[in-house]
Amino acid sequence: MSNDTNNIIDCLIIGAGPAGLGASLYAGRSGLNIRIIEKLSPGGQAIVTDWIDNYLGFKDGISGFELIENMKAHALRFAPSVENGEVIAIRKEEGIFSVELSDRTFIATRTIIIATGARPRKLNVPGEEELTGKGVSYCATCDGPFFRDQTIAVVGGGDSACQEALFLTNFAKKIYLIHRRDELRAVKTLQDKVLNNEKIEMIWNATVEEIKGDAEVTGCILKDTKTGELRELKVGGVFIFIGIIPNTEFIRRLIKTDDLGFIITDDWMETSLEGLFAAGDCRAKNLRQVITAVSDGAIAAYGAKHRLI
């Protein structure tokens, strides 16, 4: 299948989180001539997840880091090693994609699988940017140990907010979980754990309007969504888990996305541009989990193989 003319490869996989590694395993095993490009190092968002309890086959759960190490080792039995690089532009001419990297080199490929994932959404309130790393955090496993015996706030009401709030009870003496609605969106088991944890106190129907502090976070201004009333909550840290933004800026002009920038695909994981596939959290879909990311990757690799026949 591979053809060395002008060094055109069969498939370029962009991103080496669970989706990209899943695609690498399937594309590699099916004999495609592939390359894998990753901006940081393999792992994606899974690597910052303390504990993953719902990836089938690991019946006692597994740390995000260890799961990624296993996935990487597994994929690399069949795929080439992951290259460090950042894609800045993609063009398609006469059926061949030309992919430009940030170091101004180009890769020519017949198909592409975009598995660039997503990043944490920000509150976009005053103080957030200035105090990031000084008490404002988007990663409990990274920063939790700096908040030992302190009172902190967690913002959000989904699975991530609840999971990370529970993890932070290992360090903090008290956690306010701030949610803009009057019920949690998280799955029942997580809700029960959060609502029954004596270190966690819910603040319902509230939004964060500002984060206060100079050298470090000292508190945040909350707004009651029912009454509009403002009040200051004294906390030493604010952990934010309010959803994600897809890493698709470099490709949005070329293919169809939804209003939030998530890539729209068909059942083959193919985008609006033939030969260009998407997998994992960067894709418009209903359930973003490690298990669905890996599955997307497998299907995208199968789709790419099909296009090359």
Add this chain to the structure above:
Amino acid sequence: MAGDRVIHVTDSDFDEQVLQSDAPVLVDFWAAWCGPCRAIAPVIDELANDYDGKVKIAKMNVDENPVTPGKFGIRAIPTLILFKGGQVVEQITGAVGKAMIEAAIAKAL
């Protein structure tokens, strides 16, 4: 090969290795339990090779060395701080791409 140019600094030799260094020094504050720290580790190794002789690339384990991170108000890792002439010239929090770190280094050269 990879990583052998990265120096490991501690609370006790931080002054000598970093603050009194003639060359600019990039310090990566990290810990073993931090996923994103592991994610940027290969990039830090690469930078140490790329900037060999021009910029010192150092790592400090925040678990083993609590004093220095406290002095610089570090509440998140990975944090990268670029020192020049004993002063902080750039600070980056969280795992970022190589290009962004290089842009920060360029300001100190």
